[in-house]
Amino acid sequence: MPGILIADRDATERAGISWLVASCAIPYDQVHTAGTMAEVFQVMEAHLPQVVCMELDMIDKAHWERFKLLVAQYRPIVLVTTSEATFERAMQGIELSARDLWLKPQTPEYIRRVLTRCCQERSGDERLEPGAGSVQGLRKEISYLDLFLPGSSPVGQQKVMLAQLEDARRHSELLDFFSGYPFRDKPVLLPTKDAIAAVFPADASLSWSQWHQFGKRLLMDWEASSDAPLFLVIHDAEDSEQSLQQKYEQASQALHLRFFKGYRQVSMVEGSVNWLMIDPFLTPGEQRTWIDMLHSGNREQLKQWLYAHFFYKDEPYPEPGLLRIRLTSILAQVRRYMKSHGLDSALLEEAYHRVFETILYAPILYRIVTELLLFINELLDTFNNRGDEIKADVIEQALRYMEGRYTDPALRLEDVARHVDRSPAYFSTLFAQKQGSSFRQILTAMRVKEAQRLLLETALSVQEVAERSGFVNANYFSKIFKEKTGTTPRLLRNQKKR
CATH class of the missing domain: 3.40.50.2300 (Response regulator)
Incomplete structure (x- = not known):
């Protein structure tokens, strides 16, 4: 022996x-x-x-x-x-x-x-x-x-099924279920780290629709005994020249289809998954759209944008890793919104990192989008509750910026809006609400006030006063100065001399 x-x-x-x-x-x-x-x-x-x-x-x-x-x-x-x-x-x-x-x-x-x-x-x-x-x-x-191992596995009509639970720690329960399941053709069960592989014999001849029905019945029987969500991939290729290693590799790729389909599904494949390649990063236009939607607080518009861009009904699906990058690109715009609105409390920071982890690791796309929407709504609710305080801070930042640059003739509303990280349209409305005057009116008032000081305290010519106050030319300066003060620059200086 x-x-x-x-x-x-x-x-x-x-x-x-x-x-x-x-x-x-x-x-x-x-x-x-x-x-x-x-x-x-x-x-x-x-x-x-x-x-x-x-x-x-x-x-x-x-x-x-x-x-x-x-x-x-x-x-x-x-x-x-x-x-x-x-x-x-x-x-x-x-x-x-x-x-x-x-x-x-x-x-x-x-x-x-x-x-x-x-x-x-x-x-x-x-x-x-x-x-x-x-x-x-x-x-x-x-x-x-x-x-x-490529080349070591037999070539033939064996069918490969991969079964994956959402919680891989419970795969031992699934293995026990399969071991006692009354399969017509008993498969060889090979548990791996991510799934349980079941290899059915070559003589287990069922049609494509019969394999699909078998998978759905297996799902129903599992759900009758367990609450753990299950996803099945059945590789049913007609190509008898494929080895088991090739079939297993293609079925493993198809496990990622659960990202779009969710659990409690049967996915039938007969070859490699053809992913759609996309640019994962937001375009400059899309970034501006997101900033505008966040600043305006339009929740319905935000939801519809995400639904339109991330809910896929038909194949080919985008490669899941690229979609995760795209979602982090959106989260970066949300991060900008948080910083510019002072939404950086410990609780919100914790929620932000939780959403980031969800985007990176959650197995289902629908859950990721839902978590992102819930987080955005939480931010908008916080902003609305603290709205007056936060808006006042924004206007103060804008006024300080204008006071340091009003002598620049090229200063525009868009420049100030960019400084406080707001869209021009939103900033213009907010500025008028808080100041009771438009951006142009406040800017002109700053320039006229500086011109008055220069006329009374210096011997600069009217042309030089206009340039140092931020006006384009002396004629336009004289016109605006009279509209705002009721006198011309020269008359004001003459009154000073007398």
Whole structure:
């Protein structure tokens, strides 16, 4: 009878597999364990175990070549385990001519079945041929290598279904559900970090509509037993030349369709998802539109803009990552609104960062847009409650800016509006409401007052007074001066002399 080496850094894992071998009466005559690479080398060289169950994560670079050499020399059946479903780990399994790859945590039943088969093979002296570098064709069951390694998975009519819960921590519940589900054709279940992959046999021949109906029935049965939202992708391609790895990769891409469709849906795919490429950043015109909508407080207009730009009913959908960038670009305009209106309390800052995290990580687009709208409404409500105080601050900022620049003939309302981060139309209305006069009237009054001072306190000519007061020319200055004071600049100066 063959011997087995169980190598794992976790003593609990070693004890668990050892117990499984003993309790299930799997006929290994010797069971060795190792928690370090030094122990692995000692057991392999001293006892020559015919089966090695090896944790890949414990093999560091310094010991990798020696371990490969021992495997090539003694040619045991190698089973590899890992907690990381990555391409690198799968490649390491291939280099070791591994019979199977177990992604932790693996079910006891599956471990028992594989160890029993390996024991039977070694008992019958079913060894790998020297120099064999491929595991394809040697495994009787689909494994993780078929999903992750190009070229290692079989080509055929197998169907791939991916099942994803919103809360990945509850995938163990879903796995238990699938394990006991009365499938007509029992699939191989392979849990990954993000989803549970189910590979159905090639003879599970159903039409496209039948697969869709099957998916909907599976959803209904799951929802009857659980409150966890589920999203299903079924890859049903007619191309029999596709490998399982290709089908799994395309189905994984389709998992991102839930961003638009939401959970409790079945998505049928037969190839790669064709995403629509868009410019993720707001144009200057769109930025101005957002600033105007926020300053005017038009909630309905804000809502309709977001609905029109982010609710997609038909494919092709924009690439989700680009949409997230576009949403952060909008949030940047909201941030400008907050800063310019003094909406920077601790609670609003916390809410802002929460919305930012939602945009980056929330799985459903509709929820992101809803959270963004709720936050904008909260800002507008806060602004309305503090409106008079905030508006007064804005006008004070504007007046101070004008007082420092009124001598510039080119000063315009648009310049001041930009300084206080308001749209020109909104600023003009707000300024008139608070000051009782228009922007042009206030600016002219500042210039006339300065001209009066210069005429009375200096010997500057009327032309020089006009230029230093911000008027374009002396004639226009004289006209405006008389309208506002009832006298001309020269008469005012003559009155001073007398």
